[in-house]
Amino acid sequence: MTVQPPPYFDLSQENHFDETMAGPAAALWQQRQEGMFQGVNNINIGWVSFTGNNPDRAIIVVNGRVESYWKYQELFYDLVRQGYDVFSLDHRGQGISDRLAEDTELGHVGHFDDYVSDLDTFIESVVKPKGYQQLFMLGHSMGGTITSLYLARHPDTIDRAVLSAPMHGINISKWMRPIASPLARVMEQLQRQPSYAPGQVPYYPKPFNNNPLTQSKVRYQWFRDLYEHKPELKIGGPSARWVWQGLAAAKSCLSEAGNITTPLLLLQASEDTIIDNAAQQQFHQAMQQANRDCQFKVITGARHELLFEADTFRTPALASTLEHFRKAEIPNA
Numbered sequence: 001m002t003v004q005p006p007p008y009f010d011l012s013q014e015n016h017f018d019e020t021m022a023g024p025a026a027a028l029w030q031q032r033q034e035g036m037f038q039g040v041n042n043i044n045i046g047w048v049s050f051t052g053n054n055p056d057r058a059i060i061v062v063n064g065r066v067e068s069y070w071k072y073q074e075l076f077y078d079l080v081r082q083g084y085d086v087f088s089l090d091h092r093g094q095g096i097s098d099r100l101a102e103d104t105e106l107g108h109v110g111h112f113d114d115y116v117s118d119l120d121t122f123i124e125s126v127v128k129p130k131g132y133q134q135l136f137m138l139g140h141s142m143g144g145t146i147t148s149l150y151l152a153r154h155p156d157t158i159d160r161a162v163l164s165a166p167m168h169g170i171n172i173s174k175w176m177r178p179i180a181s182p183l184a185r186v187m188e189q190l191q192r193q194p195s196y197a198p199g200q201v202p203y204y205p206k207p208f209n210n211n212p213l214t215q216s217k218v219r220y221q222w223f224r225d226l227y228e229h230k231p232e233l234k235i236g237g238p239s240a241r242w243v244w245q246g247l248a249a250a251k252s253c254l255s256e257a258g259n260i261t262t263p264l265l266l267l268q269a270s271e272d273t274i275i276d277n278a279a280q281q282q283f284h285q286a287m288q289q290a291n292r293d294c295q296f297k298v299i300t301g302a303r304h305e306l307l308f309e310a311d312t313f314r315t316p317a318l319a320s321t322l323e324h325f326r327k328a329e330i331p332n333a
Contacts, residue, residue, distance in 0.1 A: 011078050011318055014311050017218045025077040037125055039092055039118035041110075046096035047089040047126060050080050056133045057329060058085040060158075062119065064141030064167075065107055066203075066235040068095030071223050075307055075318075082322055085132070089122050091115050091146075094235045101194040105202040107238040108194045112249035115146045120154060136325045137262075140164040140307055141275065145249050148283070151264075152256035160328045162265045162321045164306045165272055168253045169279025170246065191240060200237025203227070212273045214303055216310040223308065250279060257283050258290030265295045265324040267317050269302040269309075295324070 012020050032048050039045040048069045051058075059079055061072060069076075069088040079086050092115065093100040093108050101108040109115065127135065137158045139147030144166020151161060196202075205224045214220050227234050238246070264287065268280050280296075287294035297320055299306060302313035309317070 011315055012074050014216060014218050021074065021222065025073055028077050028080060029073050037121060039121055040114040043092045044098045045089055045092060045118050047122060050076055050086045053080050053085050054083050058087060058127065058132045059136045059138055060127060061086065061088040062137060062139035062143035062147050063088065064143045066094060068233045070226060070230060070233060078318060087127050092118060095233060105234055105236040106194060106196060107235050107242055109242050109245055112245040116149045119146055119150050123157060134159045134328060137161040138164065138321060139166065142167050145253055148253040149249065149256065151262045152259040155261040158262050160263050160325055162267065162324055164267050165269045165275050165304050166266065166280060167250055167275055168283045169250050169276030171274055171276050194239045194241060196237050197240045197243045202236035203234040212303060213305040214308045216308060219308045254282055254286055257286035258292065260287060260292055263293040265297065265320060267306055267320065268298045269304055269306050270298050270300045271302060272304045274304045
């Protein structure tokens with residue numbers, strides 16, 4: 001007899017958040033498997049998995065800049081309860097993976113494509129050997145950039161994917177857009193070692209009021225507390241090199257969109273002030289022009305962190321994600 005997973009609406013809710021995180025989510029977290037693999041240039045990349053829930057289907061969560069899989073414990077709990085095995089990794093230069101600069105709070109990367117290569121190594125060496133019939137991918141923000149490029153270059157691996165507020169462009173003032181990348185390149189050349197881009201600083205916990213990430217105070221406070229209790233996870237602003245590498249990668253997403261054959265769902269946060277929402281629309285149009293399957297859904301009123309937003313926004317974002325994945329599922333025997 002097959003046990004059916006809970007319905008979509010049976011997701012973690014803010015009014016029981018503390019009890020969930022201290023109870024069943026914490027119990028699941030204690031059952032995690034963790035490991036390391038060597039990415040590009042032998043950088044140690046950390047990963048986590050929750051297996052034994054479904055031998056046929058797994059979701060790979062690709063997180064954003066400054067994040068760690070430690071931050072996604074509530075999401076992992078929700079996905080496992082919906083009947084999936086779950087995998088995630090910490091990108092080079094952040095989380096528990098090796099840092100790339102002397103300043104451990106600097107968000108730095110040598111080449112953005114290294115993120116994509118690391119993800120490929122993770123899938124090939126850690127995920128695929130499990131023998132799943134179907135693989136799904138959920139990429140958020142910078143993780144959406146990495147996911148987009150991975151799908152364009154590895155078209156036959158992932159069955160369906162969801163992009164949550166993907167970084168297909170960065171929200172930069174109109175007058176700065178033409179000069180942002182060349183300015184970052186010049187700044188990098190002037191720096192003796194990797195350092196912050198103009199206006200960027202090391203990590204500091206921004207107050208909840210007027211934060212650009214989420215309207216959920218309880219979720220916001222939880223991940224800020226996590227970074228205080230586990231300070232090695234802290235990452236501040238990006239380096240000058242990361243800025244121009246990130247801008248170039250976002251452009252590559254637009255130019256390579258037509259190579260993606262995986263059915264996509266793109267979730268846009270209407271009140272996002274971090275990502276350029278117009279670039280997401282250009283990505284969607286590029287896929288449509290190539291006759292690719294890309295659904296576009298706007299979460300009205302939501303800020304950037306759709307997966308950490310208030311229930312009003314997070315629940316429909318996750319419900320749409322799960323519905324998208326279920327469309328491809330193989331019925332249980």
